[in-house]
Amino acid sequence: MIGILGGGQLGRMLALAAARLGMRSHIYCPDPDSPAFEVTPHKTVAAYDDEAALAAFADAVDVITYEFENVPAATAEFLAARKPLRPGANALAISQDRLAEKAFLAAKNIPVAPYRAVTSTAELDTAIAELGLPAVLKTTRLGYDGKGQRIIRQPDEAAAAFDALSPKPLVLEAFVPFDKEISVVVARNVAGEVRAFDPAENVHRHHILFTSTVPGDIPPGIAKHAAMLAKVIVVALDYVGVLGVEFFVVPGTERPSLLVNEIAPRVHNSGHWTEAVCLTDQFEQHIRAVLGWPLGDTTRMADVVMENLIGDEVLSIPAALTGATQPHLYGKSEARPGRKMAHINRITAKT
Amino acid sequence: MIGILGGGQLGRMLALAAARLGMRSHIYCPDPDSPAFEVTPHKTVAAYDDEAALAAFADAVDVITYEFENVPAATAEFLAARKPLRPGANALAISQDRLAEKAFLAAKNIPVAPYRAVTSTAELDTAIAELGLPAVLKTTRLGYDGKGQRIIRQPDEAAAAFDALSPKPLVLEAFVPFDKEISVVVARNVAGEVRAFDPAENVHRHHILFTSTVPGDIPPGIAKHAAMLAKVIVVALDYVGVLGVEFFVVPGTERPSLLVNEIAPRVHNSGHWTEAVCLTDQFEQHIRAVLGWPLGDTTRMADVVMENLIGDEVLSIPAALTGATQPHLYGKSEARPGRKMAHINRITAKT
Structure with a gap:
């Protein structure tokens, strides 16, 4: 039984991946209308500082993970004292504080603005x-x-x-005059094995991720360097699970360079393309890591553009499902403006 | 809300596919220990002839499907009078009676032994x-x-x-001295659109499916003919959903020929490879059809061998998960001899 803090689409997709690996999931979320509650019979509806509910949750599960980096530090410590919390409290503490994150990265010689x-x-x-x-x-x-x-x-x-x-x-x-944003989803397991997915080129719209394209228009040297930096980060954090790393590609006089914009200690929106075209997707990879299993093969079988459907855009489904598309809807009851409702992967033959 | 009769691994995988499409699933199964009960909070534990339970189930859902062909005819009729039952009672009646099935196929000029x-x-x-x-x-x-x-x-x-x-x-x-067994998983939706997955070559062990290999060692003309026959069958049945068709490849003096061994009005064990390497897998395809949605693209991105893990063989996981493998465990509580516990897809580059 895997305990998952947070009942949004990421928690839901983690629970679906856990089910494919034969596991049961227990979702903990204060919102009674959480979409992840629809994919398992095991749930707790309680505040993140409700110690009685947290203790019962910890008793009911074998290992605990989360879908969002803003798990309160006290909650993380309370749970980590009772069951393995993966990724650990240290990764949470660093990634939920922009200043701590930059200090950590700079101390490891990872370039930041x-x-x-x-x-x-x-x-x-x-x-x-x-x-x-x-x-x-x-x-x-x-x-x-x-x-x-x-x-x-x-x-x-x-x-x-x-x-x-x-x-x-x-x-x-x-202010960094960057060319583009790219991201790398990387995983590290209990045994220390590390694997990265191919980097994605990301486009935002109204400050929300709009598309992730793989392969992106990224020089091979930059792609390799991004994967290497992502691996350095999970090793430096003694990390277990999937981590998303956002980079800016900054033009230079001789060649472009990379800056880390931010890290997210969880599965990442810019990794949703992996579900459509990779041997192992980011959700299964996270669950494998959290379970102490070997990591999966991240080989990409096709090219892909992931597009987020925000608010009413989800109404384009099912009509938009023509051609080589793979949709994933989050089962949210209300399509509020700005709310991530679904994504579509558009797939083409590997170049 | 999709109602699913049967709580085994096929019902479970259908519910997981429904969740990816944003749908909720309600599982109906007499066995309180059904693995599909672990992937949705909505369930009915009751006999298939419990009319009060069936009526409440029908009230709770929008459309009804099933994971097994032995749904009693009276159950199918009772439910079909209340909510759309897809595939329909006709497909059930034919496929659960070997004699009716052969008579149907023979009447449509589909070759049978x-x-x-x-x-x-x-x-x-x-x-x-x-x-x-x-x-x-x-x-x-x-x-x-x-x-x-x-x-x-x-x-x-x-x-x-x-x-x-x-x-x-x-x-x-x-007794037909056949060379090998192949199978085709085919789908038809409400609009009459028909799509088949690539044929698989199947090997059995102790009368239970052991491996499905795609592409199989199948002459191209035979593969095309099998897909065509499968399409003829779903059209002749006015079918909605995924159907599995098992064929014998029979050697001939000039060229081999095909006989239909049996049809199954449901997702099929020999189609589990589609989850690992196809743009749309058989489970999503079935749910799309049942919902009245467009069918998905069945393009295969890689070569694959699906292997069933029976009984204790599931204990090879997670250690066996090295290389380009994608596992699917069914979450069954007890690994009894002969019980299908999981499958592994072994993936190689497309030839």
């Missing part, structure tokens, strides 16, 4: 003086899909940006 | 005189995995074979 911690407008002024403008001011916690950040183009925008963002502290990042 | 209906030892003697020996005496109903049949090699074995088999009536089939 220049940044400064900002706890006051005075520190923000100093940071702007050091990094220049434009720059991006971000919350260190709870940011996602473009939320929790402001671009500062002129010095007189700084105070308003500082006031607008919460929770504090913040981090100022130098 | 010579056969005679046998309701008495006198009829058996006449049938033996007409078809010759060896021949195979089979029950018309409830036979599977080699159960419910006897080979008769000498006339003096006839009476004992007749007495041993039940339920009556029986059918005597001429």
Whole structure:
């Protein structure tokens, strides 16, 4: 029995992958309308700080994982004291704090954009003086899909940006004129085995992932370097499970280079293409790792473009399912604007 | 909400495919320990002739399908009067009666082995005189995995074979010296669209499917002819869903020919390879058809050998999961001898 914190589409897809491996899943989520509750009879509807519910959940399962990086630290510690928590509390602590994440990466010589911690407008002024403008001011916690950040183009925008963002502290990042975003989904298991999927080229729309294309238009040297950096990160974290790494490809005078934008200690939206065309997909890979099993072969059998369907776009299904398409719908009851409802993989022969 | 009769591995894999399409599944099965109960919170544990339970089940779902051809006719009629039953009662009636199936196929000019209906030892003697020996005496109903049949090699074995088999009536089939068994999984949807997967070459062990290999060692003309015959069958049945067709490849003086051994109105063990290497697998294809959706693309991306793991063989997992393998475990609580516990797809580059 695998315990999964979080009942959204990622938890749901993890539970489906666990079922294919003969496992049962127990979903823990405060939202009684969670889509993952529809794929297993075992659930807990409770807050993440409900210690009685957490203790009963831990008793009911053999190993615990999660679908989102914002599991509260106290929750992670409480559970990790009772059952194996994979990935571990350390990966959570680092990835849910943008400042801790950048410090960790920089300490391992992983390239990140220049940044400064900002706890006051005075520190923000100093940071702007050091990094220049434009720059991006971000919350260190709870940011996602473009939320929790402001671009500062002129010095007189700084105070308003500082006031607008919460929770504090913040981090100022130098604005990087990148060519494109790519990502690598990488896995490491209990035995220390490490495997990466092919890198994807990602396009966003309204700050939400729109498409992931594999193979992307990525120089081979950059693709190899991205995979290597992703592997360095999971080894440095002593990580167990699947991790998503987002990179910026930055043009250079001689050749482009890579910066890590952020890491996510979980299966990743930009890895949904793996389900359609890889021998092992990211969900099965995560479950294999969490179970202490050998990792699966990540070979890609075809080329693919994954497209997210947001809000009403899901209504294009089933009519849009012509040609070489593989859909995955999340079973959400209401197609609210901006809500990820489904994705479609469009598949073509391998180039 | 899709209602599924039967809670074994096929029902489980159908429910998992339905979940990927955003659907909910309600499993109906008399066995409280059914593996399909672990992949949905919606279940009914009741006998197939429990009309109150069947009525409540029909009320709870939008469309009904099944994982096995031995759904009692009265159950099928009861449900079909309340909600769409796909495939329909006609396909069930034909495929659960070996004699009706052969008569149907013969009437559509689909080649089958010579056969005679046998309701008495006198009829058996006449049938033996007409078809010759060896021949195979089979029950018309409830036979599977080699159960419910006897080979008769000498006339003096006839009476004992007749007495041993039940339920009556029986059918005597001429013994066909076939080269190999192949099978085609074919689908037809509500709109009448028809698509077949590539034929598989099947090897049995102890009368249970052991491996399905795709591509098999099958002459191209035979492969095309098998797909065509499978398509003719689903059109003739006005069928909605996935159907498995087993063929014997019979050597001939000029070229080999095909006989239909049997048809199964459901997803088929010899189609489990599709999950690993096809754009759409047989489970999703069945759900698409049952929902009235467009059929999916059946393109195969790689070569594959599917191997069933029977009884204790499942204990080879996870250690056996090295190389290009994709496992599927059924989550059965007890590995009894002869019980299908899992399968592994072994994948190689497309030839």
